[in-house]
Amino acid sequence: MTGPGLPPRRSLPPGHQEVLRQYLLDEARRSIAPRGRRPRGAAPARLAARRPLAPWLAAVGVAAVTCLIVVLVSGLPSALRSPHPHPPAGVSPTAPSTNTVPSKNTTPWTSPAIASSTTTPAERASATTSTGHAVLTAAQARQQCADLVSASSQGTPPGGDTTSLRVRALVSTAEGTTVVIGSATRSWTCNLAPYPGATAARSVVRRTPTTSDFAVAENLLSSSADSKDLVWAGGVLPLGVSAVTFRFPDGRTTAAVIDGSYWVMQYVADSPFTPPGNSDTSTPRIRVVARTSTGDRTFLLDWGTDTCNQGSHGC
Amino acid sequence: MRTRTLQDAELAALVTAGDADAFGSLFDRHCRTVYNFCFRRTASWHVAEDLTAVVFLEAWRNRARFAVHEGSALPWLYGIALNVCRNQWRSSRRRRRAIARLPLPEVTPDHADSVAARVDDERRMAVVLDAVAALPDDQRDVVALVVWEGLDYESAAATLGVPVGTVRSRLSRARACLRSSTMACLVGEDS
Numbered sequence A: 001m002t003g004p005g006l007p008p009r010r011s012l013p014p015g016h017q018e019v020l021r022q023y024l025l026d027e028a029r030r031s032i033a034p035r036g037r038r039p040r041g042a043a044p045a046r047l048a049a050r051r052p053l054a055p056w057l058a059a060v061g062v063a064a065v066t067c068l069i070v071v072l073v074s075g076l077p078s079a080l081r082s083p084h085p086h087p088p089a090g091v092s093p094t095a096p097s098t099n100t101v102p103s104k105n106t107t108p109w110t111s112p113a114i115a116s117s118t119t120t121p122a123e124r125a126s127a128t129t130s131t132g133h134a135v136l137t138a139a140q141a142r143q144q145c146a147d148l149v150s151a152s153s154q155g156t157p158p159g160g161d162t163t164s165l166r167v168r169a170l171v172s173t174a175e176g177t178t179v180v181i182g183s184a185t186r187s188w189t190c191n192l193a194p195y196p197g198a199t200a201a202r203s204v205v206r207r208t209p210t211t212s213d214f215a216v217a218e219n220l221l222s223s224s225a226d227s228k229d230l231v232w233a234g235g236v237l238p239l240g241v242s243a244v245t246f247r248f249p250d251g252r253t254t255a256a257v258i259d260g261s262y263w264v265m266q267y268v269a270d271s272p273f274t275p276p277g278n279s280d281t282s283t284p285r286i287r288v289v290a291r292t293s294t295g296d297r298t299f300l301l302d303w304g305t306d307t308c309n310q311g312s313h314g315c
Numbered sequence B: 001m002r003t004r005t006l007q008d009a010e011l012a013a014l015v016t017a018g019d020a021d022a023f024g025s026l027f028d029r030h031c032r033t034v035y036n037f038c039f040r041r042t043a044s045w046h047v048a049e050d051l052t053a054v055v056f057l058e059a060w061r062n063r064a065r066f067a068v069h070e071g072s073a074l075p076w077l078y079g080i081a082l083n084v085c086r087n088q089w090r091s092s093r094r095r096r097r098a099i100a101r102l103p104l105p106e107v108t109p110d111h112a113d114s115v116a117a118r119v120d121d122e123r124r125m126a127v128v129l130d131a132v133a134a135l136p137d138d139q140r141d142v143v144a145l146v147v148w149e150g151l152d153y154e155s156a157a158a159t160l161g162v163p164v165g166t167v168r169s170r171l172s173r174a175r176a177c178l179r180s181s182t183m184a185c186l187v188g189e190d191s
Helices: A016-032 A055-072 A076-081 A121-126 A138-152 B008-016 B020-042 B045-061 B074-100 B116-132 B137-148 B153-160 B164-178
Strands: A105-107 A166-173 A176-182 A186-193 A217-222 A227-236 A241-247 A253-255 A257-259 A262-269 A286-292 A295-301
Touching (some): A016 B020, A138 A166, A138 A176, A138 A186, A166 A227, A166 A257, A176 A227, A176 A262, A186 A217, A186 A227, A241 A257, A241 A262, B008 B020, B020 B074, B020 B116, B020 B137, B045 B116, B074 B137, B074 B153, B137 B153, B137 B164
Parallel strands (some): A105 A217
Antiparallel strands (some): A176 A186, A227 A262, A241 A253, A241 A286, A257 A262, A286 A295
């Protein structure tokens, strides 16, 4: 009875059935797990904000964060939602940009206190500052990233329904917020501050590591006073990788935050990697070291090719 | 895994009781069917994959109402899939209108979508869906279940929650509607 015009039946692409199955089992176990206890098979290091111990505690936390955002950085929320952010409060929108490197996106910069790149994820998660960016909860980060993804149409879920998207990995500090959100099949990485942007959708199927798995987004943050380089990235951990470290041209390193089978990283350099007038070819490349069970593997990111992963802005 | 050899009715009982492993076995058994069904309602393998996940999530959430028809869980799953696909179509229609007002950036496709055969599938399926787009929802559902999925009338009736006679009449009207169409073969019109 099947008409000749119908395409043939197909199986899910290789690896996708396993990913879907694991996602569904995680969801099923989470739904029946007693409150406060982690479901079997779920990622071990998710932020506590995702599963509060008591509803009232969560409510107090949300209220406190909301107040902080309103009182301290009243100009930030609109900036976070805009693909082309306005300057934060207190910064002249006409402040001249010092950026002359056309391959990078720029945004005005308020020179916030830069958290040390050697701080631990826990320290980063709890950081709050009156001079930097607001630290976001997982729920806030999820919503803002979903909004960014939807606004930029980066392969959004069916019907634009973002309710099924979950936070996979998050780093939120005074220097900014980068988050990975995902559905059963795809994930997106967003920087929510200081330069809101989102990557295109990526499959969550884990593969053997390649350089493109660690591709980063790079934004030049410029103001009349100084310029900084923002680098952010995240996604599903390639197969066999247990830790990821980035070494930047300024000689500093930062470790990606690992959360289950996802990773996320953000770094703000004190000065642009490629000063105006210089060529990318003369700039040392970002070196990524991925720890695997058989030893460390090193990947060098090519400028441009591997440093322009923000789908919502183009390159 | 111990639940792999169980019949659908046994799996359904375990799932209803909250057994996640049984739910996994149910998924393994029927995900391909649901995946293809969703594709034939959306003409997109990518969307079908997401919808497959939604269908099984809904199945889990509604496990208290799990129904097995003549030993198979498929009619019940088809019923969920019909609703999920219908909702997707409505919401995507709203979304498409909204997106049409925005400048569209370049979207990086998933690796699987770059496979030529799948792209060709999507083109062909879009043509088929266009051909049946003029049918009312209820008739299109019957075409999808009986003609494309090969369900018998009783199973289709169980899926839709309507009498068998209704299935017959809807299919008959669908065929009549498309009789003059060049795509009549897609609804099983032989003469």
